[in-house]
Amino acid sequence: MKTTLSILQKVIVNHFYKLNAGLFMFLFYVLFGLPQNVGGFHIAIATLIVQSQLSLLIVFASWLLYNLKCIDYVTKQLQAPQQQFLTCIQHLGRKQSFWYLSFVQFAVYLPITAYAIFLIIIAFQHEAYLIIAELLGFVLLMLLTAPVLYVKTLERSFREPQFGLFNSSLRIPKTLSTIPLAYIWNNRKQMLFITKLFSLLLLFLFIKTFEADHYDIRPVLFCFLLSAISNCTIVFEIRNFEKDYLQLSKNFPFSRLRRFMHVIIMYVLLLLPELIFVWKAWPVFFHSADYIQLALSAVSLLLLLHTILLTGNITMDEFIKIVFAVAMSLFFIILYNPGISLPIFILLISFALFYSYYYEFEKG
Amino acid sequence: MLQLKQVKKEYITTTVLSIDELTIENGIVLLQGENGSGKTTLLKMIAGLLSFEGDIILNNAFSIEKQRTAFIRNINYAETEPLYPGFLTGKELVKLFCYAKQGSIANVELMLQQLHIYDVYKKSISTYSSGMIKKLSVALAFAGTPQWILLDEPLITADQNAIDTICAMIKEKHEKEKISFLITSHQHFNNSKLSFTGRLLAHNHTITIVE
Numbered sequence: 108m109k110t111t112l113s114i115l116q117k118v119i120v121n122h123f124y125k126l127n128a129g130l131f132m133f134l135f136y137v138l139f140g141l142p143q144n145v146g147g148f149h150i151a152i153a154t155l156i157v158q159s160q161l162s163l164l165i166v167f168a169s170w171l172l173y174n175l176k177c178i179d180y181v182t183k184q185l186q187a188p189q190q191q192f193l194t195c196i197q198h199l200g201r202k203q204s205f206w207y208l209s210f211v212q213f214a215v216y217l218p219i220t221a222y223a224i225f226l227i228i229i230a231f232q233h234e235a236y237l238i239i240a241e242l243l244g245f246v247l248l249m250l251l252t253a254p255v256l257y258v259k260t261l262e263r264s265f266r267e268p269q270f271g272l273f274n275s276s277l278r279i280p281k282t283l284s285t286i287p288l289a290y291i292w293n294n295r296k297q298m299l300f301i302t303k304l305f306s307l308l309l310l311f312l313f314i315k316t317f318e319a320d321h322y323d324i325r326p327v328l329f330c331f332l333l334s335a336i337s338n339c340t341i342v343f344e345i346r347n348f349e350k351d352y353l354q355l356s357k358n359f360p361f362s363r364l365r366r367f368m369h370v371i372i373m374y375v376l377l378l379l380p381e382l383i384f385v386w387k388a389w390p391v392f393f394h395s396a397d398y399i400q401l402a403l404s405a406v407s408l409l410l411l412l413h414t415i416l417l418t419g420n421i422t423m424d425e426f427i428k429i430v431f432a433v434a435m436s437l438f439f440i441i442l443y444n445p446g447i448s449l450p451i452f453i454l455l456i457s458f459a460l461f462y463s464y465y466y467e468f469e470k471g
Numbered sequence: 472m473l474q475l476k477q478v479k480k481e482y483i484t485t486t487v488l489s490i491d492e493l494t495i496e497n498g499i500v501l502l503q504g505e506n507g508s509g510k511t512t513l514l515k516m517i518a519g520l521l522s523f524e525g526d527i528i529l530n531n532a533f534s535i536e537k538q539r540t541a542f543i544r545n546i547n548y549a550e551t552e553p554l555y556p557g558f559l560t561g562k563e564l565v566k567l568f569c570y571a572k573q574g575s576i577a578n579v580e581l582m583l584q585q586l587h588i589y590d591v592y593k594k595s596i597s598t599y600s601s602g603m604i605k606k607l608s609v610a611l612a613f614a615g616t617p618q619w620i621l622l623d624e625p626l627i628t629a630d631q632n633a634i635d636t637i638c639a640m641i642k643e644k645h646e647k648e649k650i651s652f653l654i655t656s657h658q659h660f661n662n663s664k665l666s667f668t669g670r671l672l673a674h675n676h677t678i679t680i681v682e
Contacts, residue, residue, distance in 0.1 A: 289558060
Protein backbone atom coordinates (compact mmCIF):
# COMPACT_ATOMS: atom_id res chain seq x y z
CA MET A 108 0.00 0.00 0.00
CA LYS A 109 2.80 2.38 0.99
CA THR A 110 4.62 1.67 -2.25
CA THR A 111 1.56 2.46 -4.35
CA LEU A 112 0.95 5.72 -2.51
CA SER A 113 4.61 6.61 -2.82
CA ILE A 114 4.55 6.00 -6.59
CA LEU A 115 1.37 8.09 -7.00
CA GLN A 116 2.97 10.79 -4.89
CA LYS A 117 6.13 10.85 -7.01
CA VAL A 118 4.55 10.42 -10.42
CA ILE A 119 1.47 12.60 -10.15
CA VAL A 120 1.43 14.79 -7.03
CA ASN A 121 5.04 15.98 -6.93
CA HIS A 122 5.00 16.67 -10.65
CA PHE A 123 1.80 18.71 -10.24
CA TYR A 124 3.39 20.97 -7.65
CA LYS A 125 6.60 21.21 -9.66
CA LEU A 126 4.63 22.17 -12.75
CA ASN A 127 2.67 24.82 -10.85
CA ALA A 128 5.53 25.99 -8.65
CA GLY A 129 5.47 29.40 -10.31
CA LEU A 130 1.78 29.91 -9.62
CA PHE A 131 2.11 28.82 -5.99
CA MET A 132 5.22 30.96 -5.45
CA PHE A 133 3.43 33.91 -6.96
CA LEU A 134 0.33 33.37 -4.82
CA PHE A 135 2.45 32.92 -1.73
CA TYR A 136 4.24 36.19 -2.44
CA VAL A 137 0.98 38.08 -3.08
CA LEU A 138 -0.85 36.63 -0.08
CA PHE A 139 1.97 36.59 2.45
CA GLY A 140 4.67 38.86 1.11
CA LEU A 141 2.72 41.96 0.19
CA PRO A 142 0.35 42.67 3.11
CA GLN A 143 2.04 44.53 5.97
CA ASN A 144 -0.09 42.81 8.60
CA VAL A 145 -0.42 39.28 7.19
CA GLY A 146 -2.59 37.90 10.03
CA GLY A 147 -4.96 40.86 10.08
CA PHE A 148 -5.24 40.88 6.29
CA HIS A 149 -6.20 37.21 6.05
CA ILE A 150 -8.62 37.32 8.98
CA ALA A 151 -10.32 40.37 7.38
CA ILE A 152 -10.64 38.59 4.04
CA ALA A 153 -11.91 35.38 5.69
CA THR A 154 -14.45 37.36 7.75
CA LEU A 155 -15.69 39.03 4.59
CA ILE A 156 -16.13 35.61 2.97
CA VAL A 157 -17.96 33.91 5.83
CA GLN A 158 -20.32 36.84 6.34
CA SER A 159 -21.63 37.00 2.78
CA GLN A 160 -23.13 34.26 0.64
CA LEU A 161 -22.10 36.16 -2.50
CA SER A 162 -18.43 36.26 -1.41
CA LEU A 163 -18.64 32.57 -0.59
CA LEU A 164 -20.08 31.88 -4.03
CA ILE A 165 -17.14 33.66 -5.66
CA VAL A 166 -14.75 31.61 -3.51
CA PHE A 167 -16.53 28.37 -4.48
CA ALA A 168 -16.32 29.35 -8.16
CA SER A 169 -12.56 29.88 -7.92
CA TRP A 170 -12.14 26.59 -6.00
CA LEU A 171 -14.16 24.81 -8.65
CA LEU A 172 -11.86 26.19 -11.35
CA TYR A 173 -8.86 24.99 -9.39
CA ASN A 174 -10.50 21.58 -9.12
CA LEU A 175 -11.09 21.50 -12.89
CA LYS A 176 -7.42 22.26 -13.33
CA CYS A 177 -6.55 19.37 -10.97
CA ILE A 178 -8.92 16.97 -12.76
CA ASP A 179 -7.57 18.01 -16.14
CA TYR A 180 -4.00 17.44 -14.98
CA VAL A 181 -4.59 14.10 -13.22
CA THR A 182 -6.68 12.58 -16.04
CA LYS A 183 -4.06 13.63 -18.60
CA GLN A 184 -1.34 12.08 -16.45
CA LEU A 185 -3.30 8.85 -16.11
CA GLN A 186 -3.74 8.73 -19.90
CA ALA A 187 -0.13 9.64 -20.71
CA PRO A 188 1.78 6.82 -22.47
CA GLN A 189 4.62 6.93 -19.92
CA GLN A 190 2.12 6.38 -17.07
CA GLN A 191 0.48 3.34 -18.64
CA PHE A 192 1.85 1.21 -15.81
CA LEU A 193 -0.57 2.93 -13.42
CA THR A 194 -3.44 1.01 -14.99
CA CYS A 195 -2.33 -1.91 -12.80
CA ILE A 196 -4.00 -0.11 -9.88
CA GLN A 197 -7.40 -1.06 -11.26
CA HIS A 198 -6.59 -4.73 -10.70
CA LEU A 199 -7.01 -4.02 -6.98
CA GLY A 200 -10.69 -3.42 -7.56
CA ARG A 201 -12.80 -0.30 -7.91
CA LYS A 202 -13.07 0.46 -4.21
CA GLN A 203 -9.34 0.19 -3.64
CA SER A 204 -8.57 2.20 -6.79
CA PHE A 205 -10.99 4.88 -5.59
CA TRP A 206 -9.18 5.29 -2.28
CA TYR A 207 -5.75 5.40 -3.90
CA LEU A 208 -6.90 8.05 -6.31
CA SER A 209 -8.65 9.91 -3.48
CA PHE A 210 -5.20 10.27 -1.98
CA VAL A 211 -4.04 11.89 -5.24
CA GLN A 212 -7.04 14.23 -5.24
CA PHE A 213 -6.53 15.08 -1.57
CA ALA A 214 -2.87 15.88 -2.18
CA VAL A 215 -3.38 18.13 -5.21
CA TYR A 216 -6.41 19.81 -3.61
CA LEU A 217 -4.59 20.34 -0.29
CA PRO A 218 -4.09 24.13 -0.62
CA ILE A 219 -7.86 24.60 -0.96
CA THR A 220 -8.67 22.16 1.84
CA ALA A 221 -6.22 23.97 4.15
CA TYR A 222 -7.79 27.35 3.35
CA ALA A 223 -11.27 25.87 3.81
CA ILE A 224 -10.28 24.72 7.31
CA PHE A 225 -9.08 28.25 8.04
CA LEU A 226 -12.43 29.62 6.84
CA ILE A 227 -14.32 27.07 8.98
CA ILE A 228 -12.42 28.24 12.07
CA ILE A 229 -13.30 31.88 11.28
CA ALA A 230 -16.92 30.91 10.54
CA PHE A 231 -17.05 29.03 13.87
CA GLN A 232 -15.92 32.18 15.70
CA HIS A 233 -18.74 34.10 14.00
CA GLU A 234 -21.22 31.28 14.72
CA ALA A 235 -21.96 31.03 10.98
CA TYR A 236 -22.94 27.36 11.10
CA LEU A 237 -24.67 27.33 7.71
CA ILE A 238 -21.44 28.59 6.12
CA ILE A 239 -19.51 25.82 7.93
CA ALA A 240 -21.90 23.21 6.51
CA GLU A 241 -21.58 24.71 3.02
CA LEU A 242 -17.79 24.76 3.24
CA LEU A 243 -17.61 21.17 4.46
CA GLY A 244 -20.11 19.99 1.86
CA PHE A 245 -18.30 21.73 -1.00
CA VAL A 246 -14.83 20.48 -0.10
CA LEU A 247 -16.07 16.90 0.45
CA LEU A 248 -17.90 17.04 -2.89
CA MET A 249 -14.71 18.15 -4.66
CA LEU A 250 -12.60 15.55 -2.86
CA LEU A 251 -14.92 12.62 -3.48
CA THR A 252 -16.28 13.20 -6.99
CA ALA A 253 -12.95 13.74 -8.76
CA PRO A 254 -11.57 10.27 -7.83
CA VAL A 255 -14.63 8.70 -9.49
CA LEU A 256 -13.55 10.37 -12.75
CA TYR A 257 -9.99 9.16 -12.20
CA VAL A 258 -11.13 5.58 -11.69
CA LYS A 259 -13.14 5.76 -14.89
CA THR A 260 -10.11 7.18 -16.69
CA LEU A 261 -8.03 4.24 -15.47
CA GLU A 262 -10.67 1.86 -16.73
CA ARG A 263 -10.36 3.56 -20.13
CA SER A 264 -14.11 3.69 -20.40
CA PHE A 265 -13.90 7.38 -19.85
CA ARG A 266 -13.26 9.93 -22.50
CA GLU A 267 -11.19 12.97 -21.73
CA PRO A 268 -13.43 15.29 -19.72
CA GLN A 269 -14.93 18.21 -21.58
CA PHE A 270 -16.03 20.82 -19.14
CA GLY A 271 -17.81 22.92 -21.72
CA LEU A 272 -16.08 26.13 -20.75
CA PHE A 273 -16.21 28.32 -23.87
CA ASN A 274 -16.37 25.37 -26.22
CA SER A 275 -16.88 27.69 -29.18
CA SER A 276 -13.81 28.49 -31.22
CA LEU A 277 -12.63 32.07 -31.57
CA ARG A 278 -14.08 33.68 -34.70
CA ILE A 279 -11.58 36.45 -35.29
CA PRO A 280 -9.32 37.23 -38.26
CA LYS A 281 -6.24 35.03 -37.97
CA THR A 282 -3.09 37.13 -38.13
CA LEU A 283 0.32 36.63 -36.56
CA SER A 284 -1.01 38.65 -33.60
CA THR A 285 -4.18 36.68 -33.07
CA ILE A 286 -3.18 33.09 -33.95
CA PRO A 287 -1.27 32.55 -30.65
CA LEU A 288 -4.24 34.00 -28.76
CA ALA A 289 -6.59 31.70 -30.66
CA TYR A 290 -4.34 28.83 -29.58
CA ILE A 291 -4.62 29.87 -25.93
CA TRP A 292 -8.40 30.20 -26.31
CA ASN A 293 -8.72 26.80 -28.01
CA ASN A 294 -6.14 24.76 -26.14
CA ARG A 295 -5.51 26.49 -22.80
CA LYS A 296 -8.98 27.69 -21.81
CA GLN A 297 -8.68 26.79 -18.16
CA MET A 298 -5.32 28.50 -17.85
CA LEU A 299 -6.69 31.61 -19.53
CA PHE A 300 -9.84 31.66 -17.43
CA ILE A 301 -8.03 31.13 -14.12
CA THR A 302 -5.39 33.72 -14.98
CA LYS A 303 -7.95 36.32 -15.94
CA LEU A 304 -10.10 35.57 -12.91
CA PHE A 305 -7.09 35.91 -10.65
CA SER A 306 -5.73 39.09 -12.22
CA LEU A 307 -9.14 40.81 -12.27
CA LEU A 308 -9.87 39.69 -8.71
CA LEU A 309 -6.55 41.18 -7.63
CA LEU A 310 -7.48 44.51 -9.22
CA PHE A 311 -10.99 44.35 -7.77
CA LEU A 312 -9.73 43.68 -4.25
CA PHE A 313 -7.23 46.51 -4.54
CA ILE A 314 -9.86 48.98 -5.71
CA LYS A 315 -12.29 47.91 -2.97
CA THR A 316 -9.88 47.74 -0.06
CA PHE A 317 -7.08 50.26 -0.65
CA GLU A 318 -7.65 53.73 0.73
CA ALA A 319 -5.39 56.45 -0.58
CA ASP A 320 -4.88 59.59 1.52
CA HIS A 321 -3.34 61.51 -1.40
CA TYR A 322 -2.97 61.02 -5.15
CA ASP A 323 -0.18 58.63 -6.03
CA ILE A 324 -0.14 56.39 -9.10
CA ARG A 325 2.36 53.94 -7.65
CA PRO A 326 -0.01 51.71 -5.62
CA VAL A 327 -2.36 51.13 -8.57
CA LEU A 328 0.61 50.75 -10.93
CA PHE A 329 2.11 48.21 -8.55
CA CYS A 330 -1.16 46.25 -8.43
CA PHE A 331 -1.70 46.55 -12.18
CA LEU A 332 1.77 45.15 -12.89
CA LEU A 333 1.01 42.24 -10.53
CA SER A 334 -2.14 41.60 -12.55
CA ALA A 335 -0.17 41.76 -15.80
CA ILE A 336 2.60 39.53 -14.50
CA SER A 337 0.07 36.85 -13.51
CA ASN A 338 -0.25 36.33 -17.29
CA CYS A 339 3.36 35.05 -17.37
CA THR A 340 2.36 31.40 -17.85
CA ILE A 341 0.30 32.45 -20.89
CA VAL A 342 3.38 34.27 -22.26
CA PHE A 343 5.35 31.05 -21.82
CA GLU A 344 2.65 29.03 -23.60
CA ILE A 345 2.53 31.56 -26.45
CA ARG A 346 6.29 31.28 -26.97
CA ASN A 347 6.09 27.48 -26.92
CA PHE A 348 3.34 27.62 -29.52
CA GLU A 349 5.37 30.00 -31.70
CA LYS A 350 8.38 27.69 -31.45
CA ASP A 351 6.36 24.69 -32.54
CA TYR A 352 3.95 26.09 -35.11
CA LEU A 353 4.96 29.54 -36.31
CA GLN A 354 8.58 29.01 -37.34
CA LEU A 355 7.54 29.21 -40.98
CA SER A 356 6.39 32.80 -40.41
CA LYS A 357 10.09 33.74 -40.46
CA ASN A 358 9.72 33.21 -44.21
CA PHE A 359 7.15 36.03 -44.38
CA PRO A 360 8.63 39.26 -45.76
CA PHE A 361 8.01 41.30 -42.62
CA SER A 362 10.60 43.58 -41.08
CA ARG A 363 11.60 43.07 -37.46
CA LEU A 364 9.77 46.25 -36.52
CA ARG A 365 6.56 44.97 -38.09
CA ARG A 366 6.96 41.64 -36.35
CA PHE A 367 7.52 43.48 -33.06
CA MET A 368 4.32 45.44 -33.69
CA HIS A 369 2.50 42.13 -34.11
CA VAL A 370 3.73 41.07 -30.67
CA ILE A 371 2.66 44.41 -29.16
CA ILE A 372 -0.85 44.04 -30.63
CA MET A 373 -1.01 40.46 -29.32
CA TYR A 374 -0.26 41.54 -25.74
CA VAL A 375 -2.61 44.53 -25.92
CA LEU A 376 -5.35 42.06 -26.90
CA LEU A 377 -4.33 39.61 -24.17
CA LEU A 378 -4.41 42.37 -21.56
CA LEU A 379 -7.65 43.89 -22.85
CA PRO A 380 -9.76 42.68 -19.87
CA GLU A 381 -7.29 44.22 -17.39
CA LEU A 382 -6.89 47.39 -19.49
CA ILE A 383 -10.67 47.89 -19.42
CA PHE A 384 -11.25 46.75 -15.85
CA VAL A 385 -8.63 49.09 -14.40
CA TRP A 386 -10.91 52.02 -15.31
CA LYS A 387 -12.87 51.06 -12.18
CA ALA A 388 -9.98 52.66 -10.30
CA TRP A 389 -10.47 55.96 -12.11
CA PRO A 390 -10.45 58.79 -10.97
CA VAL A 391 -9.54 57.89 -7.36
CA PHE A 392 -6.34 55.98 -8.03
CA PHE A 393 -5.22 57.43 -11.36
CA HIS A 394 -6.01 60.38 -13.58
CA SER A 395 -6.87 59.94 -17.28
CA ALA A 396 -3.48 61.32 -18.31
CA ASP A 397 -1.73 58.58 -16.32
CA TYR A 398 -3.62 55.76 -18.05
CA ILE A 399 -1.00 55.62 -20.80
CA GLN A 400 1.67 54.94 -18.19
CA LEU A 401 -0.40 52.14 -16.66
CA ALA A 402 -1.23 50.51 -19.99
CA LEU A 403 2.26 50.88 -21.41
CA SER A 404 3.84 49.47 -18.25
CA ALA A 405 1.71 46.33 -18.34
CA VAL A 406 2.15 45.70 -22.07
CA SER A 407 5.88 46.40 -22.04
CA LEU A 408 6.33 44.05 -19.08
CA LEU A 409 4.79 41.14 -21.01
CA LEU A 410 6.82 42.14 -24.07
CA LEU A 411 9.97 41.98 -21.98
CA LEU A 412 9.07 38.49 -20.72
CA HIS A 413 8.28 37.40 -24.27
CA THR A 414 11.57 38.67 -25.65
CA ILE A 415 13.55 37.16 -22.77
CA LEU A 416 12.18 33.80 -23.94
CA LEU A 417 13.76 34.48 -27.35
CA THR A 418 17.24 34.49 -25.86
CA GLY A 419 17.41 30.72 -25.47
CA ASN A 420 15.55 27.52 -24.72
CA ILE A 421 14.37 28.57 -21.27
CA THR A 422 12.47 26.04 -19.15
CA MET A 423 9.39 26.91 -17.09
CA ASP A 424 11.36 26.70 -13.84
CA GLU A 425 14.00 29.08 -15.17
CA PHE A 426 11.34 31.38 -16.55
CA ILE A 427 9.53 31.65 -13.21
CA LYS A 428 12.80 32.67 -11.55
CA ILE A 429 13.32 35.30 -14.27
CA VAL A 430 9.74 36.57 -13.84
CA PHE A 431 10.28 36.82 -10.11
CA ALA A 432 13.56 38.72 -10.57
CA VAL A 433 12.03 41.07 -13.15
CA ALA A 434 9.01 41.72 -10.92
CA MET A 435 11.17 42.45 -7.88
CA SER A 436 13.43 44.79 -9.84
CA LEU A 437 10.50 46.66 -11.34
CA PHE A 438 8.66 47.05 -8.08
CA PHE A 439 11.83 48.38 -6.47
CA ILE A 440 12.27 50.90 -9.31
CA ILE A 441 8.61 51.96 -9.07
CA LEU A 442 9.23 53.07 -5.48
CA TYR A 443 11.36 55.88 -6.96
CA ASN A 444 8.46 56.95 -9.19
CA PRO A 445 10.21 56.90 -12.57
CA GLY A 446 7.01 57.84 -14.42
CA ILE A 447 6.54 57.09 -18.12
CA SER A 448 10.30 56.66 -18.61
CA LEU A 449 10.16 53.17 -17.02
CA PRO A 450 7.75 51.56 -19.53
CA ILE A 451 9.54 53.30 -22.41
CA PHE A 452 12.85 51.93 -21.15
CA ILE A 453 11.36 48.42 -20.86
CA LEU A 454 9.92 48.75 -24.35
CA LEU A 455 13.33 49.72 -25.75
CA ILE A 456 15.04 46.80 -23.99
CA SER A 457 12.36 44.46 -25.34
CA PHE A 458 12.85 45.73 -28.89
CA ALA A 459 16.63 45.41 -28.57
CA LEU A 460 16.25 41.79 -27.42
CA PHE A 461 13.70 41.10 -30.15
CA TYR A 462 15.92 42.65 -32.83
CA SER A 463 18.96 40.68 -31.70
CA TYR A 464 17.40 37.31 -31.04
CA TYR A 465 14.32 36.91 -33.25
CA TYR A 466 16.15 35.28 -36.16
CA GLU A 467 18.87 33.79 -33.95
CA PHE A 468 16.43 31.75 -31.88
CA GLU A 469 16.25 28.09 -32.78
CA LYS A 470 14.29 25.44 -30.98
CA GLY A 471 16.65 23.28 -28.93
CA MET B 472 20.51 33.12 -59.16
CA LEU B 473 21.47 32.32 -55.56
CA GLN B 474 25.05 32.92 -54.46
CA LEU B 475 26.19 31.37 -51.20
CA LYS B 476 29.31 32.91 -49.71
CA GLN B 477 31.26 31.46 -46.79
CA VAL B 478 28.09 29.85 -45.49
CA LYS B 479 28.50 27.81 -42.34
CA LYS B 480 25.94 26.25 -40.02
CA GLU B 481 26.97 24.79 -36.71
CA TYR B 482 25.06 23.20 -33.84
CA ILE B 483 27.12 23.72 -30.68
CA THR B 484 30.44 22.31 -31.95
CA THR B 485 29.19 20.19 -34.85
CA THR B 486 29.38 21.63 -38.36
CA VAL B 487 26.32 20.51 -40.28
CA LEU B 488 26.95 22.52 -43.41
CA SER B 489 29.92 24.44 -44.73
CA ILE B 490 29.97 26.04 -48.20
CA ASP B 491 32.80 28.32 -49.33
CA GLU B 492 31.29 29.48 -52.61
CA LEU B 493 28.29 28.16 -54.49
CA THR B 494 26.19 29.65 -57.26
CA ILE B 495 22.81 28.11 -57.98
CA GLU B 496 21.64 29.22 -61.39
CA ASN B 497 17.97 29.93 -62.08
CA GLY B 498 15.96 26.94 -63.26
CA ILE B 499 14.55 23.80 -61.75
CA VAL B 500 17.29 22.41 -59.56
CA LEU B 501 17.29 19.04 -57.82
CA LEU B 502 19.16 18.74 -54.54
CA GLN B 503 20.01 15.18 -53.62
CA GLY B 504 21.89 13.54 -50.80
CA GLU B 505 21.68 11.04 -47.99
CA ASN B 506 19.65 11.58 -44.85
CA GLY B 507 21.39 14.09 -42.59
CA SER B 508 23.60 15.45 -45.37
CA GLY B 509 22.28 19.01 -44.90
CA LYS B 510 19.62 19.33 -47.64
CA THR B 511 16.85 20.59 -45.34
CA THR B 512 19.31 22.78 -43.46
CA LEU B 513 20.31 24.47 -46.73
CA LEU B 514 16.68 25.08 -47.70
CA LYS B 515 15.81 26.43 -44.27
CA MET B 516 18.81 28.75 -44.35
CA ILE B 517 17.82 30.15 -47.74
CA ALA B 518 14.20 30.51 -46.53
CA GLY B 519 15.38 32.52 -43.52
CA LEU B 520 14.31 29.95 -40.96
CA LEU B 521 17.77 29.21 -39.64
CA SER B 522 20.55 31.58 -38.64
CA PHE B 523 24.03 30.95 -40.03
CA GLU B 524 27.43 32.47 -40.67
CA GLY B 525 28.11 33.97 -44.11
CA ASP B 526 25.73 35.40 -46.66
CA ILE B 527 23.35 34.41 -49.45
CA ILE B 528 22.73 36.83 -52.32
CA LEU B 529 19.76 36.72 -54.65
CA ASN B 530 20.23 37.85 -58.27
CA ASN B 531 23.20 40.04 -57.30
CA ALA B 532 20.68 42.34 -55.65
CA PHE B 533 19.46 41.23 -52.26
CA SER B 534 21.55 39.89 -49.41
CA ILE B 535 19.79 37.89 -46.73
CA GLU B 536 22.11 39.55 -44.25
CA LYS B 537 21.55 43.14 -45.33
CA GLN B 538 18.20 43.22 -47.15
CA ARG B 539 16.43 40.40 -45.37
CA THR B 540 12.83 41.49 -46.01
CA ALA B 541 13.40 42.01 -49.75
CA PHE B 542 15.31 38.73 -49.97
CA ILE B 543 12.61 36.74 -48.16
CA ARG B 544 9.87 38.33 -50.27
CA ASN B 545 11.34 36.45 -53.22
CA ILE B 546 11.75 33.09 -51.53
CA ASN B 547 8.91 30.71 -50.69
CA TYR B 548 9.37 27.47 -48.86
CA ALA B 549 7.44 24.25 -48.20
CA GLU B 550 8.65 22.03 -45.38
CA THR B 551 9.07 18.25 -45.49
CA GLU B 552 6.74 17.69 -42.58
CA PRO B 553 4.64 20.81 -42.28
CA LEU B 554 3.18 21.53 -38.85
CA TYR B 555 0.22 23.90 -38.74
CA PRO B 556 -2.03 24.78 -35.79
CA GLY B 557 -4.87 22.25 -35.89
CA PHE B 558 -7.54 24.78 -34.93
CA LEU B 559 -6.95 26.87 -38.07
CA THR B 560 -8.87 26.09 -41.23
CA GLY B 561 -7.16 25.70 -44.58
CA LYS B 562 -8.91 28.88 -45.69
CA GLU B 563 -7.52 30.88 -42.76
CA LEU B 564 -4.01 29.63 -43.51
CA VAL B 565 -4.33 30.49 -47.21
CA LYS B 566 -5.54 33.98 -46.29
CA LEU B 567 -2.60 34.45 -43.91
CA PHE B 568 -0.01 33.30 -46.46
CA CYS B 569 -1.55 35.32 -49.29
CA TYR B 570 -1.62 38.41 -47.06
CA ALA B 571 2.02 37.92 -46.08
CA LYS B 572 3.20 37.02 -49.58
CA GLN B 573 0.84 39.47 -51.31
CA GLY B 574 -0.54 36.67 -53.40
CA SER B 575 -3.87 35.89 -54.97
CA ILE B 576 -6.16 33.72 -52.85
CA ALA B 577 -7.98 32.59 -56.02
CA ASN B 578 -4.72 31.18 -57.45
CA VAL B 579 -4.03 29.12 -54.35
CA GLU B 580 -7.65 27.96 -54.26
CA LEU B 581 -7.28 26.80 -57.86
CA MET B 582 -4.21 24.76 -56.89
CA LEU B 583 -6.11 23.21 -53.99
CA GLN B 584 -8.82 22.21 -56.47
CA GLN B 585 -6.20 20.68 -58.76
CA LEU B 586 -4.77 18.79 -55.79
CA HIS B 587 -8.28 17.60 -54.80
CA ILE B 588 -8.32 19.08 -51.32
CA TYR B 589 -10.60 22.05 -51.94
CA ASP B 590 -13.57 20.23 -50.34
CA VAL B 591 -11.81 20.39 -46.93
CA TYR B 592 -10.69 23.99 -47.49
CA LYS B 593 -13.02 25.40 -44.82
CA LYS B 594 -12.40 22.63 -42.30
CA SER B 595 -9.94 22.64 -39.40
CA ILE B 596 -6.48 21.36 -40.27
CA SER B 597 -6.81 18.91 -37.36
CA THR B 598 -9.21 16.94 -39.61
CA TYR B 599 -6.68 16.70 -42.47
CA SER B 600 -4.63 13.61 -43.23
CA SER B 601 -0.83 13.97 -43.49
CA GLY B 602 -1.13 13.79 -47.29
CA MET B 603 -3.65 16.63 -47.32
CA ILE B 604 -1.44 18.78 -45.08
CA LYS B 605 1.48 18.14 -47.42
CA LYS B 606 -0.58 19.18 -50.44
CA LEU B 607 -1.72 22.32 -48.61
CA SER B 608 1.88 23.22 -47.78
CA VAL B 609 2.92 22.81 -51.43
CA ALA B 610 0.03 25.03 -52.57
CA LEU B 611 0.97 27.66 -49.95
CA ALA B 612 4.53 27.70 -51.28
CA PHE B 613 3.13 28.94 -54.60
CA ALA B 614 1.45 31.98 -52.98
CA GLY B 615 2.58 35.36 -54.29
CA THR B 616 5.23 36.09 -56.88
CA PRO B 617 8.51 34.69 -55.56
CA GLN B 618 11.63 34.25 -57.67
CA TRP B 619 12.50 30.95 -56.00
CA ILE B 620 10.34 28.25 -54.49
CA LEU B 621 12.08 25.77 -52.22
CA LEU B 622 10.31 22.44 -51.96
CA ASP B 623 11.55 19.97 -49.37
CA GLU B 624 10.45 16.47 -50.40
CA PRO B 625 7.28 17.71 -52.12
CA LEU B 626 6.23 14.26 -53.29
CA ILE B 627 6.29 12.27 -50.07
CA THR B 628 2.85 11.06 -48.95
CA ALA B 629 1.47 12.20 -52.32
CA ASP B 630 -0.54 9.83 -54.50
CA GLN B 631 0.27 9.40 -58.22
CA ASN B 632 -2.33 11.98 -59.32
CA ALA B 633 -0.93 14.52 -56.88
CA ILE B 634 2.64 13.81 -58.06
CA ASP B 635 1.60 14.48 -61.65
CA THR B 636 -0.25 17.66 -60.66
CA ILE B 637 2.67 19.00 -58.58
CA CYS B 638 5.13 18.31 -61.42
CA ALA B 639 2.81 20.07 -63.88
CA MET B 640 2.44 23.05 -61.54
CA ILE B 641 6.23 23.38 -61.16
CA LYS B 642 6.75 23.15 -64.92
CA GLU B 643 4.03 25.70 -65.67
CA LYS B 644 5.24 28.20 -63.06
CA HIS B 645 8.79 27.93 -64.36
CA GLU B 646 7.84 28.30 -68.02
CA LYS B 647 5.22 31.02 -67.66
CA GLU B 648 6.45 33.07 -64.69
CA LYS B 649 10.18 32.21 -64.77
CA ILE B 650 10.05 31.05 -61.15
CA SER B 651 13.03 28.92 -60.15
CA PHE B 652 12.76 25.83 -57.98
CA LEU B 653 15.13 24.12 -55.60
CA ILE B 654 13.73 20.70 -54.85
CA THR B 655 14.93 17.94 -52.57
CA SER B 656 13.63 14.47 -53.21
CA HIS B 657 14.44 10.86 -52.55
CA GLN B 658 11.85 9.85 -55.09
CA HIS B 659 12.53 9.29 -58.73
CA PHE B 660 11.17 11.96 -61.05
CA ASN B 661 9.79 10.90 -64.37
CA ASN B 662 11.73 12.97 -66.94
CA SER B 663 8.67 13.30 -69.14
CA LYS B 664 6.84 15.02 -66.30
CA LEU B 665 9.63 17.25 -65.04
CA SER B 666 13.16 17.84 -66.24
CA PHE B 667 15.80 19.49 -64.12
CA THR B 668 18.10 22.23 -65.35
CA GLY B 669 20.65 21.56 -62.63
CA ARG B 670 21.58 19.08 -59.95
CA LEU B 671 23.25 19.57 -56.57
CA LEU B 672 24.68 16.98 -54.25
CA ALA B 673 24.76 17.29 -50.48
CA HIS B 674 27.67 15.25 -49.18
CA ASN B 675 30.26 15.53 -46.42
CA HIS B 676 28.51 18.57 -44.96
CA THR B 677 28.84 20.62 -48.11
CA ILE B 678 26.97 21.15 -51.37
CA THR B 679 28.52 20.61 -54.80
CA ILE B 680 27.21 21.02 -58.33
CA VAL B 681 26.75 17.79 -60.23
CA GLU B 682 28.07 18.29 -63.76
